Amino acid sequence: MQFNKSEGWPDPPPFPEETSMTRTPRRGLLAAVAAAAIGVMGAVAPAAAQEWRGWNIHAADYPNGIGMDAFTRLVAERTNNRIRMRTFHSAQLGQQDEAIQQMRLGTIDFANFNLSPFNNLAPSTNVVTLPFLFRNVAHMQAAIDGPAGEQIARDLEGIGIIALAWYDAGARSLYTTRPVRVPADLRGMKIRVQTSDLWIDLMRALGANPTPLPFGEVFTSLQSGVIDGAENNWPSYESTRHFEVARFYSTTEHSNVPEVLAVSAQRWRRLNEQERTILRDAARESAAIQRRSWAERETVSRQRVTAAGVTVIEITDRTPWSALMEPVYAKYAADARLAALVAQIRAMP
Structure with missing residues (x-):
């Protein structure tokens, strides 16, 4: 590989005129310098920034919008802006059924969905939409943060959607x-x-x-x-x-019925484990923010x-x-x- 001056690297220092005594050491040193330069370039080159599109049916000041904006902010901070997310609130990218299809195709990267429209796609979502199942909000949250959520997440993954966290949607x-x-x-x-x-x-x-x-x-x-x-x-x-x-x-x-904060499986597969951990942690923190905001908004x-x-x-x-x-x-x-x-x-x- 040629030493590339266009990258802003200085020229290598001059060597004395080649002789039979200097030929081999000089070539070895040149190779070492080039290898070091390539290594440094690889170390400092930042990962390409990812631009993500998100869907939300509600307005930005709705509890779900507040939660999603917290999620995108936390992800940006913790990835040093390698993952930059923009949420299109108020159903700007279509109604919910359309957005679900776009998510499965990978043209929408993340979204907050009600679980009811998944009833015909992911069987376990039928359980949490059954009428008069939950005694109260605390009962629902314990179920969706536990066994019900785990089973639903597996079913959603089977149709190309990765569940990260669960939002409240009220009675x-x-x-x-x-x-x-x-x-x-x-x-x-x-x-x-x-x-x-x-x-x-x-x-x-x-x-x-x-x-x-x-x-x-x-x-x-x-x-x-x-x-x-x-x-x-x-x-x-x-x-x-x-x-x-x-x-x-x-x-x-x-x-x-709880709601899900999810990402497209197509986008998820391109993430490394560190990035996945960042997204899951940020999603759970955003859920806590959304739930507090929801309780306040419900009263108002x-x-x-x-x-x-x-x-x-x-x-x-x-x-x-x-x-x-x-x-x-x-x-x-x-x-x-x-x-x-x-x-x-x-x-x-």
Whole structure:
């Protein structure tokens, strides 16, 4: 390899005129100098910076956006900007179903997803989306940070998505254009659901007409009468201003589905072990930030919609609701592996 002056290295020192006495040592020294130069060049050459694109359906100031921005900041700091991430908030890169496909193809590098749209792709995600499974938030977090999360992560990896950490998404309840106090009140009502067979069957079990729609179409569909209601958590209900067109919120708290912070398996395979450790640690730290922010935002959102005149219908006895879910469990947790996971989660203290 020729000594390259264009790299900014100084010329080697001059040697005396070659003689039979100096020929061999000179050539050996030249080789040594060249080898040392190459070694130094390799040692100081920085790894090429990686530019990552991230997807988030929520606004940047939403708890999930706050968590994701913390994640990208921590990764940049700990890799000395070798991995530079940019999150495209507010579904700038498409709706969730589209983003999942882009993640699997590797055109989106990281994202925060709700687990419900994976129900038809990763069987174990059905378990944590089963209605009335979790007693409270602490129960859900213990399950997803433990056995449930481990099993879901394995299933997601099988479809090209690497789970790093789990975010809170709050208890989901019904909000409608007319009051709903008991399951019978839902008969004939068109309720928006996510694109998932489980959610469709859940609403059918309650007597409603499930209507799968992208999240971004819910407001106009409520406004125009295409649907009579939807279901979601307090921050989503408030931040999207759905409360302006669906004035009744029934605290069914039928679901408490966690969300995943994940990276594309295609991008993951190109990382070394040190980089993977950095990403996992940063993701877990971001989850702690997101969960704190979520709890705070949930309280504020409820106060805001209540102040705006929304009628909150408190469902204190959920037994009549959960009793209707037996067909859903029979269909989505009949597999021995999933049934065992359900039993394990229910038995947790």
